[in-house]
Amino acid sequence: MNKVRVGMVGYKFMGKAHSNAYRVLPMFFPQSVAPEMKVICGRDPVALEKARVQFGWEEAVTDWRELLQRDDIDLIDINAPSDAHKEIAVAAAKAGKHLFCEKPLALTLADAREMLEEAEAAGVKHMVGFNYRFAPAVQLAKKLIEEGRIGQIYHFRGQFLQDWIMDPQFPLVWRLQKEIAGSGSLGDLGAHVIDMARYLVGEFQEVIGMSDTFIKERPIAEGMTGLSATGGANSTEMGPVTVDDATLIMARFENGALGSIEATRFAGGHRCTNGFEINGSKGSIRFDFERMNELEVYFTDDAADVQGFRRVLATDSAHAYMDAWWPAGHTIGYEHTFTHEVVELMQAFEEDRQPSPNFVDGVRCQEVLEAVERSIEERRWVAISEV
Structure with a gap:
C-alpha cells in the first residue's frame, strides 16, 4: 500500500x-x-x-x-x-x-x-x-521523562484555559449542548489535558472534581463554524446550557504522583492556554501551547549560580519532526501538530501496526472523564477502576 x-x-x-x-x-x-x-x-x-x-x-x-x-x-x-x-x-x-x-x-x-x-x-x-502530543516541545518533555532526567515524578499540574464564551450573548453552539458534545470544558478541553497527563506521567488511579455552569441559558445560534457563531444579540429565543463551563480536578496517579487539572472557558484573556508543569526529584519541565515551540526545563544538579528554569527552543533537527521543516529558530504552529499526527498514522500503515494514540487511549481518557463526572455528582473521590 x-x-x-x-x-x-x-x-x-x-x-x-x-x-x-x-x-x-x-x-x-x-x-x-x-x-x-x-x-x-x-x-x-x-x-x-x-x-x-x-x-x-x-x-x-x-x-x-x-x-x-x-x-x-x-x-x-x-x-x-x-x-x-x-x-x-x-x-x-x-x-x-x-x-x-x-x-x-x-x-x-x-x-x-x-x-x-x-x-x-x-x-x-x-x-x-490528541494532536497536542505532537508538538516537538512536548515530544522533548516525553524524552526527558523517559530517560529519567527529571527523576521520580511528584506533581502534574495542567490547565486548558479559554475565554471565547464569556459574553452571555454568545449563541448556544453545539459545544454547549450535552446531547451533542457529551460535556463542556471537561470533555472538550479537559480531555486534552488528561491525555497529556497519561502520555507523560502515566495512568490515573483516582480523581475528585467540581464544576459549574456560569451562564445557564443563551440565545439560539443561527449558524456556527469552529469556535464562532452567529445569532447572539439578534436572537430572541433562548435555550439552556447543559454542559459545564469550568471543571477542576484533583488526581492521584498509579505511580504515586499527584495531579491537578483546570479546564475552563471563562478565563478572561486566555485564548488557548493549554499547558502543564511536571515536577520530579531531579528537575521540572513546563509547557504552554501559546508558546508551543518552547519547553522550560530545570535540573537540580545545575551549578548553584545558574540554577533555574531555562528556555529550550525546540526548533532544530535535534527535536522530533523538525528536520522536515525550517532552519533552526524558524518556528512552527498549531497546524503542524495535525501534520505530525498524520505522519504517525501513515507510518503505522507503512509498518503495519496500530498508530499512537489510538482508541485504547481514547477509552482510557473517557474512563477518567466518566470518573470525574461521577465524582462531581456524588461529591467524593472515585477510583478509575469503578467506572
Missing part, C-alpha cells in the same frame, strides 16, 4: 485542520505511504462543495454511508460533532475501513468501549485525535 485513500466526515474547524495536514504531508514528509484526499462528507451541500474546492478534495457526498460502500476508500476520518462518532465508527469498522476519530472518542464510556471493541474485532487501524 503506497496510498491511503481517505473519506472524511466533517468540513468545518477540524475538517480544515485535517485537510491541511493531508495536503502538506507529502511535501514535507515524503514517505512510501501517503494520504489521498478522495471524498469529503457533510450535510449542507452548498457549504460542503465550497469546502471541497477550498480544501482540495476530489469529491463530495452528503451521506457518510456512501463512503462505507466504496472500494476506493481505505480510511474514514471522523471530525463531525461528538454525537456522531460512535455510529460512524462502528459502521465503518464493520465495513472494514480504518478509523481516525477526533476526541473525545464518544459521548459516554460505554460507547467508547464499543467503538474500540468493534475496531479490534474488525482488525482495522484506529487512531484518536
Whole structure:
C-alpha cells in the first residue's frame, strides 16, 4: 500500500485542520505511504462543495454511508460533532475501513468501549485525535521523562484555559449542548489535558472534581463554524446550557504522583492556554501551547549560580519532526501538530501496526472523564477502576 485513500466526515474547524495536514504531508514528509484526499462528507451541500474546492478534495457526498460502500476508500476520518462518532465508527469498522476519530472518542464510556471493541474485532487501524502530543516541545518533555532526567515524578499540574464564551450573548453552539458534545470544558478541553497527563506521567488511579455552569441559558445560534457563531444579540429565543463551563480536578496517579487539572472557558484573556508543569526529584519541565515551540526545563544538579528554569527552543533537527521543516529558530504552529499526527498514522500503515494514540487511549481518557463526572455528582473521590 503506497496510498491511503481517505473519506472524511466533517468540513468545518477540524475538517480544515485535517485537510491541511493531508495536503502538506507529502511535501514535507515524503514517505512510501501517503494520504489521498478522495471524498469529503457533510450535510449542507452548498457549504460542503465550497469546502471541497477550498480544501482540495476530489469529491463530495452528503451521506457518510456512501463512503462505507466504496472500494476506493481505505480510511474514514471522523471530525463531525461528538454525537456522531460512535455510529460512524462502528459502521465503518464493520465495513472494514480504518478509523481516525477526533476526541473525545464518544459521548459516554460505554460507547467508547464499543467503538474500540468493534475496531479490534474488525482488525482495522484506529487512531484518536490528541494532536497536542505532537508538538516537538512536548515530544522533548516525553524524552526527558523517559530517560529519567527529571527523576521520580511528584506533581502534574495542567490547565486548558479559554475565554471565547464569556459574553452571555454568545449563541448556544453545539459545544454547549450535552446531547451533542457529551460535556463542556471537561470533555472538550479537559480531555486534552488528561491525555497529556497519561502520555507523560502515566495512568490515573483516582480523581475528585467540581464544576459549574456560569451562564445557564443563551440565545439560539443561527449558524456556527469552529469556535464562532452567529445569532447572539439578534436572537430572541433562548435555550439552556447543559454542559459545564469550568471543571477542576484533583488526581492521584498509579505511580504515586499527584495531579491537578483546570479546564475552563471563562478565563478572561486566555485564548488557548493549554499547558502543564511536571515536577520530579531531579528537575521540572513546563509547557504552554501559546508558546508551543518552547519547553522550560530545570535540573537540580545545575551549578548553584545558574540554577533555574531555562528556555529550550525546540526548533532544530535535534527535536522530533523538525528536520522536515525550517532552519533552526524558524518556528512552527498549531497546524503542524495535525501534520505530525498524520505522519504517525501513515507510518503505522507503512509498518503495519496500530498508530499512537489510538482508541485504547481514547477509552482510557473517557474512563477518567466518566470518573470525574461521577465524582462531581456524588461529591467524593472515585477510583478509575469503578467506572
